[in-house]
Amino acid sequence: MRRTVAENDEYFEVYDPAGNVVGRALRRDCHGHPELRHRTSHVAVFHPDGRLLLQKRAGTKDIQPGKWDTAVGGHLRPGEDYEAGARREMHEELGIAADLPLFRLFELTIANPVETEEVGVFGLVYAGPFEAQAEEIDELRFWTREELLDPANRQRMTPNLLEELKLLFEWANWPPVPADADGELPPEEGSAPPEEAFSFRRTAWRRFWSDPVARIGVAGILLLFVPSLLAPFLVNGRPxxxxxxxxxxxxxxxYFFAPDTTExxxxxxxxxALLLIPLLLAVRRLSRRRPKRRWWLSAAVALLCLAPFVWTKPVMDKTDFRAVLAADPANWALFAPVPYSPYELVASPYEKPSAKHWMGTDDIGRDVTARMLYGGRVSLAVGILATVVALVIGTALGLCTGYFGGKFDLVTMRMVEIIICFPTFLLLLILMAIFRDWKFEQSILIIIGVLGLTGWIGLCQLVRGEVLKHRTLPYIRSCEAIGLPVWRTMLFHLLPNVSGPILISFSFAVAGAILSESSLSFLGFGVQPPTASWGGxxxxxxxxxFAYWHLTLWPGLALFIAVSAFNFTGEGMRKIFDPKA
Structure with missing residues (x-):
């Protein structure tokens, strides 16, 4: 069926087949002309949960090609490339800042009886409010895949839009667009599985993973985290x-459920975590088509895994299993690759690396390999948990001071400025000395608390600045106008829009916390013996x-990898969330 186009006085920039600008021409003179070719640029605006911004005209008209077929787009002006035209139209039609990061989706050439178009399509993640021109839009909203496939939402699709949606569905891992020869969209026969729905998280991960610095950072984190997580199976004095x-x-x-250690x-x-992670992956795999059931199953698995840790009581057992094996040749045992406990005296002090002790022994004859792996648990736990404590405190105070302002903001920020005046490391030393005098055995918990309670200052200032910037934007005013509770406005609308800088700061703060813990342990105020730590x-x-170089090399190298890995990962995250990166 040949589609007709209403004549009007809209002008197009037209090109010849070689790409040279011919000039301006009326729209009615361009359509169907065999020697002219239009060049257009579109921006597909995605909501973070995967919905696509489309505009449906009033009445019974189709979703039109051109400016509003895929969110926003238009014909290029002389000298504009695809991306420049997309940014201009994005700014003019939606009021979106022209410096937001776009990612190229695809290019295509559409030829039909009406016209021939070369189209460059870009993607943009919806990152906040925008104001469209009311005179050009009758209904502006995000569409799910099911809504796109619902014939009640429009009568027919133009060939241009149908062609682009086919590619968008393919790019977003959605099932293909069903259509007949006329471009009509039949009814949906079933909902798409949740895993097949588009999620911009995949795109963000692709952008993150394309950065070599970020890949190095993730590799370094895995290099430290995986051996530390698997430590009971890699290092164990018991068979x-x-x-x-x-x-x-x-x-x-x-002793897996009730370790015989002070920490x-x-x-x-x-x-x-070692027990829970594989089970959660299995639950996700088995319930991939039933996401609601997945949450219940995951919660049940988490509680079941927690039960043996609560019920198992610690028991002191000094059995020498090597003597048990030597007593009877029929006895057999399967040991870990490093068959020593991090607290077991197994050799002479300060032995150099050998086939028996891969990284040598420490000052009283304990295996350094065993203590390095368990020391990795200490450093990662302190780095992540202390930063989480600081993140919760800093984010909560930053949100409240930025949102409420007034006297609360004034008093809170004056307190922050007073705390900044204290030297942080000196404050850590004083607090650790006080807790040591109280004979508190859980030294790691002390370090986590102290680092968390002293590390929230910078994050609070960062969050407050971001909230002040978003506080006056229309989407917050809209939440207030419709009477949403303050807590809901802050948690579900404001916090997601300021989460980018928070995540970036979190990654860098973990590296700083690891370094602080090692410094405290090196000075004797951190993790207390016999618990293993890199600083110890x-x-x-x-x-x-120089004489004990193996006690300098391995923990120093581990600290270097840890700090560099988290900093590199933070740099990769910054390139995702920072529009100017």
């Missing part, structure tokens, strides 16, 4: 599996760093 005359047993299992909570936290190993080599 993973034991066969004696009494039968088969797993001596390490009880019980941190060890249980990592062991809990460095302290043991203080008397003669």
């Amino acid at each position: 993973l599996l034991l066969r004696t005359s009494e039968g088969w047993s797993m001596p390490f299992l009880r 019980v909570l941190i060890e249980q936290l990592f062991n809990y 190993l460095l302290r043991q080599a203080f008397n003669d760093p």
Whole structure:
């Protein structure tokens, strides 16, 4: 069916097949002309949850090609490339800032009986409010895939829009657009599985992963995190599996749920994560088509995994399993690759790296490899948990001071300025000395609390600045005008729009917390013996760093990798969230 186009006085910039500008021509003179070709540029505006911005004209008219077929777009002006035209139209038609980052989706050439168009399509994630020209828009809203496939929403689709939507669906991993020869959209036969729906998280991850610095950062984090998580299976003085005359047993299992260490909570936290992560992945796999059930199953699995850690009681067991094996040749045991406990005296002090002790031994004869892996648990736990504490405090205060303002803002910021005047590291030393005098054994929890309670200042100022910038924007005023509760406005509307700088700051703050913990441990105010820590190993080599080079090299290298990895990851995240990156 040949479509007719209403004649009007709209002018187009027209090009010949070679791409040279011919001049301006009336729209009615351009359509169907075999020697002329239009060049247009469109921007597909996506909501973060995957919906696509489309505009439906009033009455029974179709969704039109051109300016409003895929969110916004228009014919290029002389000298404009696709992206420049897209930014101009985005600014003129929607009032969106022209410096927001666009990502190229695809280009296509559309030929039909009416016209031939070369189209460059770009994507933009909806990052806040915008104001469209009311005289050109009858209904402006985000459309889900089901709405796009609902024939009740419009009568027919133009060939241009149908062609673009086919490519958009393909690019977004949606099922293909069903259509007949006339471009008519039949009814939807079933909802798309949630995993097949478009999510901009995939695009953000692709952009993040395309940055080599970010890839190096993620690789460094995994290099430290995975061995630390798997430490009970890589480093263990108790057999993973034991066969004696009494039968088969797993001596390490009880101590997996109830570690015999002073820092019980941190060890249980990592062991809990080691048990929970594979089960959650399995639940996600099994319930991929039922997302609502997935949440219930995940919660049930989390509670079941927590039960043995609560019910298992710690028991002191000094059994020498090597002597058990030597007592009877029929006995058999499967040990971890490093068959030593981080607290076990297994050799002479300060032995150099060898086949038996891969990284040597420390000042009293404990295996350095075992202490390095368990020290990684300490550093990662302190870095992440202390930063989470600081994140919660800083974000909450920053949101409140920026949103409410007035006397609350004045008093809070004066308190912040007073706290800034104290030297942070000196304050840490004083607090750690006080807690040590109180004989509190959970030294890691002390460090987490102290670093968290002293590390929120900068984040509070950052969040306050972002909130002040967003506080006067129309979308916050709209929330207030319709009577939304303040807490809902802050948590569900304001916080998501200021989360980018918070996530970036979080990554950099983790690196700083790891370095602070190691510094405190090196000075003797951090993690207390016999708990392993990288700073404690460095302290043991203080008397003669060159003679005890293995106690300097390995923890120093681990700290370098940890700090660099989190900084590199933060830099990669900055390039995603910062429009000027």
